[in-house]
Amino acid sequence: MNSRAPLFVGKVKFFGRHRGEVNCSAFSPDGQTLLTASDDGCVYGWETKSGQLLWRLGGHTGPVKFCRFSPDGCLFASSSCDRTIRLWDLSRAKCLRVLKGHQRSVETLSFSPDSRQLASGGWDKQSGHKLRHLEGHHDSIQSSDFSPSENSLATGSWDSTVRIWDLRVGTPVVFHQELEGHSGNISCLCYSPSGLLASGSWDKNIHIWNPNISSLIVQLKGHVTWVNSIAFSPDEGQLASASYSGTIKVWDYKTGKCLETLKGVLDVAHTCAYTPQGRLLVSGTAV
Template identity: 45%
Template structure:
């Protein structure tokens, strides 16, 4: 069992990032924790200095609300998806658009880089999942196994699997090189809103049913069914060693779970209205980014 969870929750101030003119749909921190991405219904992406709060780039290009954003593993690129049915890949240093990826016919809700940064996964309302070659911007593979909108996606840490969650209350686990899902996980009772793999191979899924399920993604076995949030789950992240799982929900609560026994070992009320990012820094400090602020706990 984790012996000292309190070290993850030292009180500090909140930095606010308030220049968007619409609801913020997603945030992402760069791999070195120096930059913060925010994307919004105002069709813009902002790149911030995470420590100072200064706006570095105001990125324009999408023609509709931007739904999702993420950094590449090496931090040199970021990707975004939009209600305009496109996915874009951008250079971090200059905020120039490297590729405009067209192939979806409806809103694209989620984008995820593979662990080696060579491919990008996108999915949304058209029931299609597309895997793209990052260097060329060409389509590598299309998967059509969903019968409903896909809300979230994640790659396993070794890159051999990816998972998608949808409005049909299911999680599907895919092998990159196969057309059909390896396994379908269907124990949630609400839309699946977030996914995260641990370094040890566990898969966590959060849902509108207010619960988190930790799975063995290769067998479909449930390791833990975590309950305690009072509203739907917004974000999930494992610590780098896979021992801890952090979760945030629309109940404004942050929960820290012990992945050895499934117990909740800490509950903290967020100072923010909604938490879009929840990650562990290399030093072990839990960083949280909200709809209009960045909070270090």
């Protein structure tokens, strides 16, 4: 996306057949399919260009809190308040496996860049994947993301901290960095393609970190309620953020300047995501 190109609320396409709040959205790597997770217990697949509903998948017995495609585009995963993770085959829209082990709601999922590992975190304060069990946060985990190098995993917690875990083979199963500075629950985080880390919080602020040196680069202020979702544009020129107030903000995160505030068509903005080409921005809401 051209970092100077304005975004217009008038150019909106609605995907409106959910039967509950939309908690998460994700584009397939080729940008042709949009995935949405709903409180109605289903995962929806949409054709991005036409807005046509491709499938509505049940199976979860509680609200679906998170969804994400694997980077190779072959799979997607969904997590739920029913304490399970479902792994799906994209080409057949079929559930391949149900992953169990969490004791409470599973709030976040993250595929490694090579699509071979899946991390999950939830209200039981635990995060990890089938190779390791990561424990140490003092409260619920609501967000996670693998670094582009695949060597580390970042997790955000209601204990107001971000932890970065060393996943290299042969290293101890302990976190090797803790990023502090937020004064509220960490609700979302994501890595940029170059390895910067962004975190959003109930304190209404977004922090941009250089995780290599545990340094806070810039603080983005302007939301009037807590931040629910954040996303870097693919070219790293912008950062989008969705808030509980129903607004989407687009930032020049290098300067800390808010470029656009999109509002007027949303209730609670639960999620935001760029298409892989960066030309479109999607948001999910409570209405």
